[in-house]
Amino acid sequence: MKRVTVKQSYVKNIKQQNPLILEEAIDEPHKLSEGEIIALHTSQGEFLGQAYAGRQNKGMGWVLTFKQEETIDQSFFKRKLLSAMNKRRSYYQAEETTAFRMFNGEGDGIGGLIIDYFDGYYVIQWYSEGIYAFKDWIIQVFDELDDYQGIYEKKRFDTKGQYVEDDDFVKGTRGEFPLMVKENGMNYAVYLNDGAMVGIFLDQRDVRKALRDRYAKGKHVLNTFSYTGAFSVAAALGGAVKTTSVDLAKRSKSKTVEQFSVNGIDFEQQDIIVMDVFDYFKYAKRKNLQYDVVVLDPPSFARSKKRTFRTAKDYPELIENSIDLLEKNGVIIASTNTASFGMKKFKDMIHRGFQAKQKKYTILEEFSLPGDFAVDKHFKQGNYLKVAVIQVKG
Structure with a gap:
């Protein structure tokens, strides 16, 4: 794991468990590869956290854990995703609402990763090439659960920070669009395969x-x-x-x-x-x-x-x-x-x-x-x- 030094003026920010790593906060950010797991330290050698490198707006990456002993591997991502799903059990069971956010980036422990649920379909939004590097690990979690119709993705990380035009379908069964979802009993037509925004x-x-x-x-x-x-x-x-x-x-x-x-x-x-x-x-x-x-x-x-x-x-x-x-x-x-x-x-x-x-x-x-x-x-x-x-x- 590459060791990266955090500049002194930004150490307090990370010690207060702010998960976003700004580009100007670390030495030699240009030497980091997208998706690389890095160990953050002070110039005195004090451990601050483990992060992944992923350029997103003014950010250089996101802290994944503030624990030195925690291993960043597929099981780490699985724990985060399953925890997020469990927190939203009531949303999965709701009949009047069939579309919701299943994983909300740093709020669920992995900055740069957004996953929405639309009545059996998941839409994964990747906000950097760094987080996209973990795609296989994340998809594996859904495959182990085997409880979805299909998975779509939105790549939002071209050089200008915009949406990457591509075939959004990942795996499972392709949806028939418009897909009808409910929100508090109201109907909304969504298109998971039609560009960066789905319609709601x-x-x-x-x-x-x-x-x-x-x-x-x-x-x-x-x-x-x-x-x-x-x-x-x-x-x-x-x-x-x-x-x-x-x-x-x-x-x-x-x-x-x-x-x-x-x-x-x-x-x-x-x-x-x-x-x-x-x-x-x-x-x-x-x-x-x-x-x-x-x-x-x-x-x-x-x-x-x-x-x-x-x-x-x-x-x-x-x-x-x-x-x-x-x-x-x-x-x-x-x-x-x-x-x-x-x-x-x-x-x-x-x-x-x-x-x-x-x-x-x-x-x-x-x-x-x-x-x-x-x-x-x-x-x-x-x-x-x-x-x-x-x-x-x-």
Whole structure:
């Protein structure tokens, strides 16, 4: 096992059991091979942890164990995977929800590895060539259990940190798509073989349920950055009078039509608009369109021909635009998946948006990741989801 020295200014971080190894934290990172198991030490020779090398964003790898005597082999990976499965036994048994996160990276003890379950099928996301080096060991665990329909994979580690286009099928039985999964009794059509994203973001499960159960009945709901319309489906099933879904991607329309259809909702009674969200805000304002509920769930970063959106800089403007379209005592469901800041800073952004419009508000409830998205308490960035349900006063 290669011995690697951690620079003194980063030793405390690892001693506090933060599992991410930054590239600048170690000597000679360029000499490490993807997937190599390394022993981390201080310059004085004190053992800190065992890790694997895998370039991911600004990271150089992930600590797998802080115990010197623990062996990193196939049985180590098997223990981690079986432990994760056991923790989610109630999800496997749930009839109303058949899609969930089975393994959540560092939250389950192996950073860079994500595994989702979709009604008998597993989708493994590899976030570096380093973790991909352990593919055979990980697949072996599933083969020993022999309890799956098929396995798909998403390689998310090309030189630009993007998704690697490839045949996503690994083994088992190829799925027939769309595959229908349930989420709190709602139906969603997913495609495990169609690029980096399958058609639904599982981390918003609790928020969609809240929208359906508490905020949609009798309301006009605007769903911005709507992707495949999952929030719109939840709103319609919750008794919304009408939903409006807005997304810049052309394929969002057909995908949203499909999601309404598999739930028995007449999509022709809903508005599905392919347009830049900020352009739609201007259009709706000109037309004096008003909504009772506005859902804001933008990507952390998005670029169109006209503008670049960055959550950290532009979220207050989103809040301002939403306030312009809200009915009296309307509700904004504000969400971000940006990992670089916490809920306090997100609330500050929300506050700035309301301050600019000189409006008062109440935060009715907050959400973070659902229970199947295990989080490492020593790695705060892993708890990335922040959602606030806000009611405008008057």
